[in-house]
Amino acid sequence: MKTVTAYRCKKCGLVMYPGHKRCLKCNGRDFEEIEPEGLAKLLTYTVIEQLPWGIDERGRIIGIVEFENGVRAMGVVRAETVRLGQKLQAAWEPVRKIAGEDIYGFTFYAG
Numbered sequence: 001m002k003t004v005t006a007y008r009c010k011k012c013g014l015v016m017y018p019g020h021k022r023c024l025k026c027n028g029r030d031f032e033e034i035e036p037e038g039l040a041k042l043l044t045y046t047v048i049e050q051l052p053w054g055i056d057e058r059g060r061i062i063g064i065v066e067f068e069n070g071v072r073a074m075g076v077v078r079a080e081t082v083r084l085g086q087k088l089q090a091a092w093e094p095v096r097k098i099a100g101e102d103i104y105g106f107t108f109y110a111g
């Protein structure tokens, strides 16, 4: 599953996604590329009732998660009940259609 690339500062270990030219913590310039690994912990979420065209759902839960290796990302939470701190399984799936084409993004499922 090729998803997103995050960047870990070689000096202080801060993980950034998306990347920046300089580390936000120590100003370092050397990064290693990493991918999200492990379960995703739900940090915060919001429910969006008014969805744009191309999304065939009533309401959608958008969450921000942190993976076990520190990568943070946003995606669609597909769980019946949601609580902060919940551990979710990540997938990379079509999340909407634009001009007939599937757009991929993170989706998160209750383990």
Ligand SMILES: [Zn+2]
Residues within 6 Å of the ligand: 009, 010, 011, 012, 013, 014, 023, 024, 025, 026, 027, 028
């Ligand atoms: Zn740093």
